Amino acid sequence: MRGKCWKFWDNINTDEIIPARYLNTTDTKELAAHCMEDADPDFMKKAQKGDVIVAGDNFGCGSSREHAPIAIKAAGISGVIAKSFARIFFRNAINIGLPIFESPEAAEQIQEGDEVEIDLAHAEIIDHTSKKRFRFEPFPQEMQEIIQVGGLMNFVKKRREQ
Amino acid sequence: MGMTITEKIIAAHTNLREVHPGQFVYADVDICLGNDITAPIAIEEFEKAGIEQVFDPEKIVLVPDHFTPNKDIKSAQQSKSLREFATKHALKYYFEIGRMGIEHALLPEQGVVAPGDLIIGADSHTCTYGALGAFSTGVGSTDLAACFATGKVWLKVPESIQFVFHGRARNWTSGKDLILYTIGKIGVDGALYKAMEFTGSAITHLSMDDRFAICNMAIEAGAKNGIISPDKNTTDYMQGRGEKKYVLHQSDSDCTYAKIYEFNTDEISPQVALPSLPENTKPVTDVAGIKIDQVVIGSCTNGRISDLRIAAHILKGKKRHPSIRLIIIPATQDIYKQAIKEGLIETFIEAEAVVSTPTCGPCLGGHMGILAEGERALSTTNRNFVGRMGHPKSEIYLCGPAVAATSAITGEITPPDEVAKKE
Ligand code: SF4
Numbered sequence: 098m099r100g101k102c103w104k105f106w107d108n109i110n111t112d113e114i115i116p117a118r119y120l121n122t123t124d125t126k127e128l129a130a131h132c133m134e135d136a137d138p139d140f141m142k143k144a145q146k147g148d149v150i151v152a153g154d155n156f157g158c159g160s161s162r163e164h165a166p167i168a169i170k171a172a173g174i175s176g177v178i179a180k181s182f183a184r185i186f187f188r189n190a191i192n193i194g195l196p197i198f199e200s201p202e203a204a205e206q207i208q209e210g211d212e213v214e215i216d217l218a219h220a221e222i223i224d225h226t227s228k229k230r231f232r233f234e235p236f237p238q239e240m241q242e243i244i245q246v247g248g249l250m251n252f253v254k255k256r257r258e259q
Numbered sequence: 260m261g262m263t264i265t266e267k268i269i270a271a272h273t274n275l276r277e278v279h280p281g282q283f284v285y286a287d288v289d290i291c292l293g294n295d296i297t298a299p300i301a302i303e304e305f306e307k308a309g310i311e312q313v314f315d316p317e318k319i320v321l322v323p324d325h326f327t328p329n330k331d332i333k334s335a336q337q338s339k340s341l342r343e344f345a346t347k348h349a350l351k352y353y354f355e356i357g358r359m360g361i362e363h364a365l366l367p368e369q370g371v372v373a374p375g376d377l378i379i380g381a382d383s384h385t386c387t388y389g390a391l392g393a394f395s396t397g398v399g400s401t402d403l404a405a406c407f408a409t410g411k412v413w414l415k416v417p418e419s420i421q422f423v424f425h426g427r428a429r430n431w432t433s434g435k436d437l438i439l440y441t442i443g444k445i446g447v448d449g450a451l452y453k454a455m456e457f458t459g460s461a462i463t464h465l466s467m468d469d470r471f472a473i474c475n476m477a478i479e480a481g482a483k484n485g486i487i488s489p490d491k492n493t494t495d496y497m498q499g500r501g502e503k504k505y506v507l508h509q510s511d512s513d514c515t516y517a518k519i520y521e522f523n524t525d526e527i528s529p530q531v532a533l534p535s536l537p538e539n540t541k542p543v544t545d546v547a548g549i550k551i552d553q554v555v556i557g558s559c560t561n562g563r564i565s566d567l568r569i570a571a572h573i574l575k576g577k578k579r580h581p582s583i584r585l586i587i588i589p590a591t592q593d594i595y596k597q598a599i600k601e602g603l604i605e606t607f608i609e610a611e612a613v614v615s616t617p618t619c620g621p622c623l624g625g626h627m628g629i630l631a632e633g634e635r636a637l638s639t640t641n642r643n644f645v646g647r648m649g650h651p652k653s654e655i656y657l658c659g660p661a662v663a664a665t666s667a668i669t670g671e672i673t674p675p676d677e678v679a680k681k682e
Contacts, residue, residue: 108447110644110645112644112645112646113645117623118625120325121326121333123299123303135646135651155448155481158448158481160642161385162399163297164296181451183448183451184483185383185478188399189401189402192399192405193401240283243413249404249405249413250304252405253308254308
């Protein structure tokens with residue numbers, strides 16, 4: 098996973114990620130078109146496939162709308178690094194397979210525009226622009242099981258087959 | 260070692276005798292809930308997985324309340340997906356408009372949720388039912404889809420924070436003011452991933468409506484759930500709300516809290532949260548005089564009968580200020596009927612309020628009162644994020660029903676004592 102970073106601030110809420118006025122659809126392309134619109138109206142014009150969102154504390158607070166991680170994923174964002182995540186956003190990201198990483202140091206020190214690589218195997222974030230490396234806390238075993246099979250519904254299907 | 264009420268309820272829904280914070284469990288769900296925004300995705304996911312049957316047609320609740328009565332064609336499609344799924348699986352709890360109310364006011368009122376239950380809902384304010392002494396938490400659509408199939412949810416047992424409210428809420432101070440005050444003290448991530456347990460003499464004296472308002476906003480501090488130990492108020496409330504058997508849990512005296520906050524309620528006055536986070540709270544007296552364009556009284560936080568009674572008491576014989584649009588939305592059909600019976604609706608209409616059938620409507624910027632650029636609303640809802648009620652350059656101030664009704668008369672944020680005396 099490698100891409101350019103876009104920085105956001107603390108308490109980015111789900112109304113900023115995908116405003117409620119667009120929630121009358123479940124079409125992922127349509128949702129992606131409005132990704133981050135109320136935080137940065139030009140975000141979708143600037144962001145490229147594979148880019149990374151970097152934010153402060155409590156990313157994704159507010160409503161339970163899964164449209165938020167879906168919009169980010171469908172927009173082609175490869176992952177989100179934050180100081181911390183709001184809990185429903187956190188579970189939704191795990192459940193739909195949007196990679197998210199909690200690392201206060203990385204979130205603090207990475208600058209907008211930096212080229213960043215995420216090394217899952219070594220639980221490391223590498224900032225190729227500043228040449229810095231940051232650790233992130235790997236997920237607990239049980240969550241990794243969900244992530245490994247590609248999300249919660251696959252996990253449920255597998256369990257039913259067993 | 261003892262357990263908190265939250266830990267006890269979670270343990271009771273697993274095959275474990277005890278659970279501890281940080282532990283990962285698969286818990287049995289008593290009720291799972293979806294609405295016209297979140298359930299369509301869950302239904303798609305469920306059907307994509309090729310599963311034929313839901314785990315239990317009596318434990319799934321679908322409420323089309325956000326964009327209903329359907330505001331446009333796309334919303335109509337979403338409601339239709341709920342209706343068809345409910346019919347196909349013979350769901351016991353599908354609430355068509357006309358019976359529908361805002362989910363978090365409706366489920367307790369109809370006896371669908373009860374003390375001791377473990378409830379998940381694909382809506383963040385599902386934490387409301389903690390006021391009954393239940394474990395209730397918001398999840399996403401995929402969680403809901405998985406629950407449709409299995410009746411289970413994955414949970415990390417949360418640590419608990421205890422909030423002790425000494426004294427008694429006075430004059431116009433309501434449950435809403437206590438929770439706004441609390442969020443102002445601890446911040447919007449002050450209880451991230453944690454259980455907020457509310458207790459103390461002030462809570463004991465609060466009505467169930469006020470307790471619902473408090474637990475409703477636990478998510479606004481980042482919490483997993485809010486909870487209040489059931490007492491006589493709770494069991495009185497449950498009287499006549501169906502035959503569902505329920506269990507009353509209490510925290511053990513030797514349980515562990517991550518933190519304890521103590522507040523003196525006597526010193527808490529009506530609060531207002533300034534744009535654009537619920538933590539920006541101030542006593543109403545500090546922000547008096549701010550001009551507003553629209554007042555909204557309603558939502559899953561403050562659209563209950565006692566909220567409408569407070570509003571009507573203040574608005575009786577008065578009119579909205581000429582520059583104000585006043586929108587009042589009873590949260591459920593039963594509340595609507597009761598308000599008609601008590602003459603509250605007439606008072607509102609005489610005051611030139613717009614009164615609507617139950618809907619979330621303006622609370623999430625859906626319909627029924629969207630804000631234009633630069634407009635300012637004072638609202639009894641629970642979120643004042645940027646763009647939540649309309650244009651990204653509009654503003655929302657949050658408050659309880661007394662401040663909202665008073666300010667509708669004066670056209671600016673006004674402490675209730677300046678217009679009315681508390682009965
Ligand atoms: S009233 Fe507002 S906060 Fe409550 S469920 Fe509806 S949209 Fe959500």
